[in-house]
Amino acid sequence: MDTYGGRRNKAEQDAAMVEIGYALVSATFAAAVVFGAVAGPALLFDLPQLLGTTLLWIGLTVAPVVFLARVVSVLVRFRRDRQPNQPGRTSPDS
Incomplete structure (x- = not known):
């Protein structure tokens, strides 16, 4: 079951784990930067x-949105890059 949509091998699982880790770390960093930029002056x-108070609330609202947007964008891009362009067809040089 190594076809499109089948089970993943160990290398694919490792690549997915690395990508998830990258998404979480980069999202945490981006959210912290946004929070610091917005709420930093208040602190x-x-x-x-x-x-x-307004700046703190805006920072506390925007930071999680940035976090989720970054995680979703990284994981969607990773999934899109892994899918074959034409399912069921092989490339001409294979």
Whole structure:
């Protein structure tokens, strides 16, 4: 069952695990950068309370969205790159 849609061999499983790890690490980094950029001024400077609270809430809202968007985009790209262009057909040089 090594055909399209069949079972994965060990190398394919390892590649998927590496890609999942990369997606999680890069998404964590991206979310942290966005949170720091948005909420950082509220944490570092003495801003009016309404502005500081607003920046913190925006940061806490946007960071998880960035995290999920990054994970999904990396994993979708990985899956798209692994699928054959024409299922059921072989390439001309095989």
